[in-house]
Amino acid sequence: MSDPNRNLVEQIFQRARFVTSLGIKLVSFDWGWCETTLHVSEDLSQQHGFVHAGVVMTIADHSCGGAAASMVPADKDVITVENKTSFLRPASGSSLYCRAKVIRAGKSLVFAEAEVTMIRGDLRVLIAKSSSTLAVVPLR
Amino acid sequence: MSDPNRNLVEQIFQRARFVTSLGIKLVSFDWGWCETTLHVSEDLSQQHGFVHAGVVMTIADHSCGGAAASMVPADKDVITVENKTSFLRPASGSSLYCRAKVIRAGKSLVFAEAEVTMIRGDLRVLIAKSSSTLAVVPLR
Amino acid sequence: MSDPNRNLVEQIFQRARFVTSLGIKLVSFDWGWCETTLHVSEDLSQQHGFVHAGVVMTIADHSCGGAAASMVPADKDVITVENKTSFLRPASGSSLYCRAKVIRAGKSLVFAEAEVTMIRGDLRVLIAKSSSTLAVVPLR
Amino acid sequence: MSDPNRNLVEQIFQRARFVTSLGIKLVSFDWGWCETTLHVSEDLSQQHGFVHAGVVMTIADHSCGGAAASMVPADKDVITVENKTSFLRPASGSSLYCRAKVIRAGKSLVFAEAEVTMIRGDLRVLIAKSSSTLAVVPLR
Numbered sequence: 001m002s003d004p005n006r007n008l009v010e011q012i013f014q015r016a017r018f019v020t021s022l023g024i025k026l027v028s029f030d031w032g033w034c035e036t037t038l039h040v041s042e043d044l045s046q047q048h049g050f051v052h053a054g055v056v057m058t059i060a061d062h063s064c065g066g067a068a069a070s071m072v073p074a075d076k077d078v079i080t081v082e083n084k085t086s087f088l089r090p091a092s093g094s095s096l097y098c099r100a101k102v103i104r105a106g107k108s109l110v111f112a113e114a115e116v117t118m119i120r121g122d123l124r125v126l127i128a129k130s131s132s133t134l135a136v137v138p139l140r
Numbered sequence: 141m142s143d144p145n146r147n148l149v150e151q152i153f154q155r156a157r158f159v160t161s162l163g164i165k166l167v168s169f170d171w172g173w174c175e176t177t178l179h180v181s182e183d184l185s186q187q188h189g190f191v192h193a194g195v196v197m198t199i200a201d202h203s204c205g206g207a208a209a210s211m212v213p214a215d216k217d218v219i220t221v222e223n224k225t226s227f228l229r230p231a232s233g234s235s236l237y238c239r240a241k242v243i244r245a246g247k248s249l250v251f252a253e254a255e256v257t258m259i260r261g262d263l264r265v266l267i268a269k270s271s272s273t274l275a276v277v278p279l280r
Numbered sequence: 281m282s283d284p285n286r287n288l289v290e291q292i293f294q295r296a297r298f299v300t301s302l303g304i305k306l307v308s309f310d311w312g313w314c315e316t317t318l319h320v321s322e323d324l325s326q327q328h329g330f331v332h333a334g335v336v337m338t339i340a341d342h343s344c345g346g347a348a349a350s351m352v353p354a355d356k357d358v359i360t361v362e363n364k365t366s367f368l369r370p371a372s373g374s375s376l377y378c379r380a381k382v383i384r385a386g387k388s389l390v391f392a393e394a395e396v397t398m399i400r401g402d403l404r405v406l407i408a409k410s411s412s413t414l415a416v417v418p419l420r
Numbered sequence: 421m422s423d424p425n426r427n428l429v430e431q432i433f434q435r436a437r438f439v440t441s442l443g444i445k446l447v448s449f450d451w452g453w454c455e456t457t458l459h460v461s462e463d464l465s466q467q468h469g470f471v472h473a474g475v476v477m478t479i480a481d482h483s484c485g486g487a488a489a490s491m492v493p494a495d496k497d498v499i500t501v502e503n504k505t506s507f508l509r510p511a512s513g514s515s516l517y518c519r520a521k522v523i524r525a526g527k528s529l530v531f532a533e534a535e536v537t538m539i540r541g542d543l544r545v546l547i548a549k550s551s552s553t554l555a556v557v558p559l560r
Contacts, residue, residue, distance in 0.1 A: 361507060
């Protein structure tokens with residue numbers, strides 16, 4: 001993995017104010033994937049006390065962006081074109097974990113997927129699965 | 141529109157901590173639709189200064205939930221099963237506006253769509269289009 | 281609407297062997313939209329006798345392609361990047377009708393939506409709603 | 421895997437006229453997954469000679485249905501609620517292969533995913549990735 005890609009992935013997490021304000025952390029990444037986490041506070045909940053779908057979509061989509069950014073040419077960046085997220089189980093627990101990976105990196109479009117899990121007792125439970133299409137755009 | 145439905149829609153916006161912490165407001169609603177708005181602050185931005193996709197998906201999905209809640213029987217509630225959002229233009233401007241409407245209310249599933257717009261100069265610009273499937277569940 | 285666009289839309293329906301073999305007809309089109317229809321035969325059914333989801337997705341996606349093709353520059357064509365279709369009601373009846381429209385035509389991506397309806401008695405019933413992202417590519 | 425589930429999966433492929441008329445074959449299946457294949461003929465092509473997106477969505481969605489059917493209770497069946505398919509590469513080659521698997525089987529909803537591949541030279545190439553939500557319904 002090149003230094004420009006490494007810098008780009010890190011900047012995507014450092015410079016996105018919404019992501020830092022929620023507390024989403026970049027844990028690990030390399031060519032084609034990244035892993036992120038988020039400690040759950042009450043401010044992230046929906047009306048039944050679970051983590052809000054919007055929080056789950058935010059970590060999933062942003063992590064797809066991180067994974068995609070790890071593979072673009074040095075003078076390029078990525079933006080999300082569309083995202084679909086399926087909510088498999090209620091999101092309860094103390095932290096969200098997300099692993100995103102690229103499934104196809106084309107010249108102008110990148111396709112990525114993300115799995116969002118939470119720890120319940122001794123188990124890691126899959127709570128959401130997400131797929132994003134991203135456009136490759138000139139770096140600003 | 142019945143009183144239980146009116147109460148349910150209002151509670152969905154009042155009791156969702158993530159929605160109130162972002163500043164999303166319920167503007168208007170009736171049987172099968174609702175309208176919401178959000179004043180944009182810097183804490184909602186992504187790395188290029190636009191509103192983060194996660195914010196756009198949050199207002200779209202939650203508004204779909206409000207629209208769906210306006211049509212369920214008195215002892216029922218709704219939860220999102222899946223959401224797809226297409227990002228049509230960069231989200232720049234001072235406020236997001238969202239209108240969600242139900243396109244099919246079945247006994248166990250409700251399908252809703254949302255349009256997210258922003259004001260640019262004298263124009264209202266469509267920045268995202270979203271579709272959600274929601275499950276009808278017992279009211280807690 | 282220009283002649284090259286008119287020709288492109290017509291060719292998309294004439295030259296797609298799968299579309300002609302199913303019997304999908306281009307009914308009408310102009311800048312940003314097209315309408316299509318399909319007479320339902322038993323060979324298009326799924327295991328319960330309804331029209332198969334694959335047929336519904338085919339007419340929806342191809343019609344989105346037709347709508348998108350009506351708006352691209354003269355030396356360009358379109359291909360589908362992704363499609364999501366929601367199945368709102370069982371597809372029973374003698375014909376499918378589809379209206380597709382462009383919701384955003386960018387330089388490299390076009391976003392389109394399609395509604396698929398059937399006639400039941402005196403009513404036109406919405407049986408599916410579909411959204412496609414299409415890439416603008418050089419004309420072959 | 422129980423006999424009623426085995427019978428249901430087989431019937432889903434035998435009784436769906438659209439699926440048999442295209443030539444889609446059930447290759448193998450067990451609890452939570454199924455594999456299918458389709459020999460490509462010219463009648464399945466789109467305007468550029470590739471396999472039509474509608475064919476790809478049909479095998480993906482129907483295979484998701486087969487995977488879901490392998491896990492439902494004895495008196496239940498499944499129908500597709502929605503499907504999203506991403507088209508990763510042009511679909512050229514002599515046969516489509518599809519592997520579908522369930523990622524979450526709930527009481528009323530099942531979530532499944534499908535990968536569609538083709539052989540190019542010595543490589544198996546991923547040409548599409550698909551996700552379906554299915555409703556669990558009474559067996560007719």
